[in-house]
Amino acid sequence: xxxxxxxxxxxxxxxxxxxxxxxxxxxxxxxxxxxxxxxxxxxxxxxxxxxxxxxxxxxxxxxxxxxxxxxxxxxxxxxxxxxxxxxxxxxxxxxxxxxxxxxxxxxxxxxxxxxxxxxxxxxxxxxxxxxxxxxxxxxxxxxxxxxxxxxxxxxxxxxxxxxxxxxxxxxxxxxxxxxxxxxxxxxxxxxxxxxxxxxxxxxxxxxxxxxxxxxxxxxxxxxxxxxxxxxxxxxxxxxxxxxxxxxxxxxxxxxxxxxxxxxxxxxxxxxxxxxxxxxxxxxxxxxxxxxxxxxxxxxxxxxxxxxxxxxxxxxxxxxxxxxxxxxxxxxxxxxxxxxxxxxxxxxxxxxxxxxxxxxxxxxxxxxxxxxxxxxxxxxxxxxxxxxxxxxxxxxxxxxxxxxxxxxxxxxxxxxxxxxxxxxxxxxxx
Numbered sequence: 001x002x003x004x005x006x007x008x009x010x011x012x013x014x015x016x017x018x019x020x021x022x023x024x025x026x027x028x029x030x031x032x033x034x035x036x037x038x039x040x041x042x043x044x045x046x047x048x049x050x051x052x053x054x055x056x057x058x059x060x061x062x063x064x065x066x067x068x069x070x071x072x073x074x075x076x077x078x079x080x081x082x083x084x085x086x087x088x089x090x091x092x093x094x095x096x097x098x099x100x101x102x103x104x105x106x107x108x109x110x111x112x113x114x115x116x117x118x119x120x121x122x123x124x125x126x127x128x129x130x131x132x133x134x135x136x137x138x139x140x141x142x143x144x145x146x147x148x149x150x151x152x153x154x155x156x157x158x159x160x161x162x163x164x165x166x167x168x169x170x171x172x173x174x175x176x177x178x179x180x181x182x183x184x185x186x187x188x189x190x191x192x193x194x195x196x197x198x199x200x201x202x203x204x205x206x207x208x209x210x211x212x213x214x215x216x217x218x219x220x221x222x223x224x225x226x227x228x229x230x231x232x233x234x235x236x237x238x239x240x241x242x243x244x245x246x247x248x249x250x251x252x253x254x255x256x257x258x259x260x261x262x263x264x265x266x267x268x269x270x271x272x273x274x275x276x277x278x279x280x281x282x283x284x285x286x287x288x289x290x291x292x293x294x295x296x297x298x299x300x301x302x303x304x305x306x307x308x309x310x311x312x313x314x315x316x317x318x319x320x321x322x323x324x325x326x327x328x329x330x331x332x333x334x335x336x337x338x339x340x341x342x343x344x345x346x347x348x349x350x351x352x353x354x355x356x357x358x359x360x361x362x363x364x365x366x367x368x369x370x371x372x373x374x375x376x377x378x379x380x381x382x383x384x385x386x387x388x389x390x391x392x393x394x395x396x397x398x399x400x401x402x403x404x405x406x407x408x409x410x411x412x413x414x415x416x417x418x419x420x421x422x423x424x425x426x427x428x429x
Contacts, residue, residue, distance in 0.1 A: 035075040038068060040090065042114075042137075042146065043083040049176055050200060051213035056145040056180075057084050057137075063205045064172045064236070065135075065148030072130050072155050078122045080114055086182065087113035090122065091138035092150060093274055094257055100124045107139045130154050131258030132170070132232040132276040144181035147174070147236045152258060162254050162263060165280060166227035173244070173271070173294050174236045175306065176200040176207065181238075201242065201294055201310035208293075208311030209374070219312040221292065223283040225319075230254075231279050235271035240306060241297040244269050245377035246314055247290040251279035267378065270297060287319030289374045313374060 045058040059065035070076055082088050091105035103124040104110045114120045130152050137146035149170040154160060175198035177184055188195040200207040204219040223229050231251070235242050245268040254263050255278035269277050292312045298305035 034071070035077060036068075036070055038066065038076070038078045039081065040066070040078055041081045041083055042088050044085070049214070050178060050207065050211060052178055054178070054180075057086065057088075057142055059146055059148065062148075063145055064174070065146060067149045067151060067170060068135060069151045069153070070126055071153050072126055072128065072158075075123065075125045079119060080122065081119045082114040082116055085116055086142060087115055087139050088142055088146070089113050089120075089138045090135060090146075092122075092124065092133065092135050094133040094276070095124065095150070096127065096129060097124060098127050105138045113139055126152055129258050131255045131260070132234060132278050133258050134172070134234045134236060134274075134276065136236065141181040141185045141238065143236070144175065144177070144238055147172070149232065149234060151232060160254075161260050162252075162280065163228065165230035166224070168230040168232060169221050170204075171221075171231050171233045171244070171292070171312070172202075172204055172236050173234065173242050173310070174202040174205070175238050175240060176202050195239075197304050198238070198240070198306045200308050201237070201240070201296065201306060203292065203294055203310045203312040206310075206312070207308070209291075209313075210309050210311060221312060221314050222317055223281075223314060224317050225283050225287050228280055228282045231281060233269065233271060233277045233279065235273055235275050237273050239273060241270060241272050242294050243297055244271065244292070244294045246281060246292045247375040247377040248285040249281050249283075249290065249314070251281055254278050254280055281314075283314075283316060287316035289316070289319070290314040291374055291376045293377050 040059045041061075042057060042059055043061065044055045045061045045063065046053060046055055047058075047063060048054075056063065068076070068078075078090070080088070080090055087107070089105045089107045089111060092103075095104075097104045100123065102110050103122045105122070107113045111120070133150040133152065135148055135150050136143035149172060151168075151170065177196070178199050179196075184195050200211055206217045206219050207214040208218045209215045221229070221231075233244055250265050250267055251269065252263050252265050253261060253269065255261055255276075257276055263280075269279065271277055290313070292314050294310045296305050296307065298307075
């Protein structure tokens, strides 16, 4: 009877096959991952906000700056060129710098600053993180205008742990000063007093409809009825906690600071400076235009704060009163470009006009002559404000909503209560 035995050659083949399979399990994700390269030119840029034209420091002339879009497992290389007059470094807020801590960016901590005329290349790997983070300057107060979104998606072929949204939009909240933020900080250091409060809150670089010279640039978020949008909300403000709410819609929170959470529904979210929150919004309301609004949370008595309200517009495609002209298309492009000023110039904004009842604004639509209604979140549609809308027109209504000028009859300032959606205003004495 014939017999067979395993010889040395057969044993070697089995060993090498097992080793190759073992290595393939580790090398396959690396083969899918990519190295993504960006060039960031830090420079002075002329912009116009609140009727004033001033120079600010930006990246690539954009405000907010470019959006970095990567996948978990990718390697990122960012060449920073400093053409501004200040020293600068860049920080990747919330990113785990595993084995590449020198790329983290804090000035005089992990690196010397990039001096004017100099450059530096940051290299780091994305490892085990998914969700919304952001990047910003880490020198003095340059981050007031030098910041942008950092979006980390799951590895190719790996789904979200929630139903895939039809679209995604970054929502970057920030503060705006009519002066150079560096000068604001220097004045504070000389006097020993806190820095002056900002003059406006911004959404994607724009104050929105309630601030002077701003309605034509209001950021637009185009949505389709029945579809779900993932809003990646980032609080890039210097010192301000911000409430965010969307009129007529509920938000489902699915992640915070690039960490998935157990989903829950809410009508308002609160973000501290530097925090991010991902929310899903399904466009189930009557097609139209709805305000996404942001306001500061401040509870300390007698302490000044920026009491303005920033707005963007959640706009249904093809809804009654919604633009189908080039102006509306320009607005959609502005959102896709993370609210860059040049892109937003064609956007449509609702100018405050005569009131049409609780929870709505009537006004001309951006640069067109259309008359539309924009529904407001609950915290803007309380009895006092609706009465003001009904009785105050044009500039008067804007002044009422500007915030820092808002006072009670006894002269005390109006502030925000913790029970924000239901009791939006309480006197501060």
